[in-house]
Amino acid sequence: MAVEDVVRLVTIAIWGALAACAAGLELAGRFDLSGAAPIGHVVAMLRAKTAGRAALVLFWMWFGWHVFAR
């Protein structure tokens, strides 16, 4: 196996581990384990502040344009 293939696999594995962490935190929040909260509550808390909502809207705009248009 070439070095590039190993690096690619490691990179994808790290992305997978980060996704698993997010899923774990989300599940812990949904089942109310260790005082955790689902991502929706954290985003709603950010949305409650004008600056937080503005940042989220800007991120939403950039994300959509980046993924679907350019």
Add this chain to the structure above:
Amino acid sequence: MACRPSIWAITLAAGGATADSVLAALSRPFTLRADLATGVGLATVVLIGLVNFRLHDRQEVVVTHVPATRPGRPVTLAWGALASAVVIFELVSYFATPRETHPTISSLLDVLAGHEVLRGLLFATWLGAGWWLWRTS
């Protein structure tokens, strides 16, 4: 008194979002059609959001945005640490080359968005998320 959209407005918005999602599903990035589908969706959600905000301001509605169960500091820190790790690894991958060896979130999403049905569903979810961000209640 809270401003509630009529059933006609909701039907029109749902129909428009579906039509735009279909257009996005049938468009490839870096084309005029993709620019149009994304631009129209983005501009419409922002416009409706701004109008909604103005209507609420005029009616002097006291809006409570804070969720009933406000997350504590450790929870916020945990999600913040994870978000930071994602951003750092995204930047590391972005500046490393070639892209095939160091995939970013975008390049992984490209695989998902390469399928028309999945791209349409992803687009509809994006529109829904935008609408949720602009909501005033």
